[in-house]
Structure formats: structure tokens, C-alpha cells
Amino acid sequence: MAYQLDLFQQSNKPAGFDESAPGPLPTGRIPSYIRDHRKRLRSRFMQGGAAAMPDYELLELVLFRAIPRQDVKPLARALLDQFGDFNRVITAPTQRLLDVKGVGEAVIIELKIVEAAAQRLARAKVIxxxxxxxxxxxxxxxxxxxxxxxxxxxxxxxxxxxxxxxxxxxxxxxxxxxxxxxxxxxxxxxxxxxxxxxxxxxxxxxxxxxxxxxxxxxxxxxxxxxxxxxxxxxxxxxxxxxxxxxxxxxxxx
The missing domain is CATH 3.40.140.10 (Cytidine Deaminase, domain 2)
Incomplete structure (x- = not known):
């Protein structure tokens, strides 16, 4: 992922700033409604696979790791509104992703891991x-x-x-x-x-x-x-x- 570091530093955000990083919660714990929502989505994914989920929910699952203590549904919908579908979100250029409010380095990394994994899997079937x-x-x-x-x-x-x-x-x-x-x-x-x-x-x-x-x-x-x-x-x-x-x-x- 080294190729992305220069892009982050060239953006208009201060060095080290990450909009996706959650702020501290008073209790230091994930609110129960967020925890329960994530549990339900993960359970549905394990039971029915990706075919049972719309793009915004699949994208939420990806964003969970990047933003561990916040509701990521608004960001998932914002990304889909900007780029159109799940594939276009994960393959979008880093600089364009950074233009979406709430996207920071942690989000970029998770999206690009998914993109790289998809390409590796597809390549393994032909090489x-x-x-x-x-x-x-x-x-x-x-x-x-x-x-x-x-x-x-x-x-x-x-x-x-x-x-x-x-x-x-x-x-x-x-x-x-x-x-x-x-x-x-x-x-x-x-x-x-x-x-x-x-x-x-x-x-x-x-x-x-x-x-x-x-x-x-x-x-x-x-x-x-x-x-x-x-x-x-x-x-x-x-x-x-x-x-x-x-x-x-x-x-x-």
C-alpha cells in the first residue's frame, strides 16, 4: 500500500489526520445499537453469503474494521451515492475516495485490501x-x-x-x-x-x-x-x- 502514502500527504488534510478515526466515547465502549446491528449483519452474511445482502450492507461489513466504534451506514450510502455500486467503490482512485467526507486512511486501506483480494482470486483462476x-x-x-x-x-x-x-x-x-x-x-x-x-x-x-x-x-x-x-x-x-x-x-x- 506504499503507493498511497504520497497521496494522503498531498491532500489538504493535516499530516496524520484521519477523518475515519472514531472519537472517544464517554463509556469507552461501542453503543449497544451499533454492536447489535453489526452482529446481525455478520450473522446474515455467514448464513446467506453476499448474495443475500445489498451493496450498502456488504460495504458496511468492509467498513466495520476501519471504523470500529461508529455507525458506518451513512458513509456506506455516501460512497455508493458517489460511485454507483460496490465494485466502483472499491476500485475508485484514492484521491477521489478522499473527497468523500468521513473517508480517511483506515477506510482506504480496507477498500484496497478487498480490491487486491478480488484481483488475486480472479488471476489465480487463469494464470x-x-x-x-x-x-x-x-x-x-x-x-x-x-x-x-x-x-x-x-x-x-x-x-x-x-x-x-x-x-x-x-x-x-x-x-x-x-x-x-x-x-x-x-x-x-x-x-x-x-x-x-x-x-x-x-x-x-x-x-x-x-x-x-x-x-x-x-x-x-x-x-x-x-x-x-x-x-x-x-x-x-x-x-x-x-x-x-x-x-x-x-x-x-
């Missing part, structure tokens, strides 16, 4: 496994990792001769509508990893995965660079908010 026969899991991983980002990210999935996913690397970050990609660098990295095939993946923060002309041009350039080296470009996936576009499925590759 070192056949990419083509695990296609649905691969799409889930791409959406988990990239669908809710505010800026474009370009990733390359490197496959061996048996189409086993041997590496997943972020090649570049960009702006809200552009990411710089260098075909020669992609091909060079494939050689370094002894990869036989690639799947390109990038997101559209707008939510619309429709390929742009620059997306098509870049794909063709990478395809040509890889072809000269005997490396196959299996697909280019563009990830939107709720769906994706496959160049291969659309006949563009």
Missing part, C-alpha cells in the same frame, strides 16, 4: 492455465482488473505453445481516452518470455468498448510485428463497464 479453454474466467479477470478504471490501461497476456497463460503484464497507462503502445516493445517482451502467442487487453473508461480507429491501427501494427517473429496474436479485448469487444469474434483480426 498457468489454458487461456482458450478458460475463456470465461479470463474475461472475468479482465473485467475485475480493468472495467472500473478511470484511465486507459494496456495489458498483454503472454501464452506458451500450449496456450497456457505464462504472464500477465501491464505495458502502459494512459489518459481517459488514450494509452501509448509500442508494438516493437510488445514483440520484444514476448521474445524475452519465450511466448508463442499473445492476447492484448485494454479498457475504455467511457464504458463503451467499441474499437476506435487508433485501436484497430495499433492492433494491426502489433500483429505485423509479432508475425515476423512467429508469434501469434490470438485476440485483442476491449473492456467496457459491463461488456467487452473481441477483435477475433468481430472478424477484425
Amino acid at each position: 498457468n492455465k489454458p487461456a482458450i479453454s478458460s475463456w470465461d474466467a479470463l474475461l472475468d479477470y479482465c473485467h475485475t482488473t480493468m472495467a472500473h478504471r478511470d484511465t486507459e490501461q494496456f495489458r498483454v497476456l503472454f501464452l506458451d505453445r500450449k496456450n497456457i497463460l505464462i504472464a500477465d503484464e501491464e505495458q502502459a497507462k494512459g489518459t481517459v481516452d488514450h494509452v501509448p503502445v509500442y508494438p516493437r516493445e510488445v514483440a520484444k517482451r514476448a521474445l524475452e518470455l519465450n511466448a508463442s502467442a499473445l492476447i492484448l487487453v485494454h479498457n475504455h473508461p467511457s464504458g463503451d468498448p467499441t474499437p476506435s480507429q487508433s485501436d484497430m491501427d495499433m492492433t494491426n501494427q502489433i500483429d505485423m510485428a509479432c508475425s515476423t517473429l512467429g508469434i501469434t496474436l490470438h485476440d485483442h479485448l476491449i473492456i467496457g463497464k459491463s461488456r467487452e469487444v473481441s477483435f477475433r469474434a468481430e472478424g477484425m483480426l
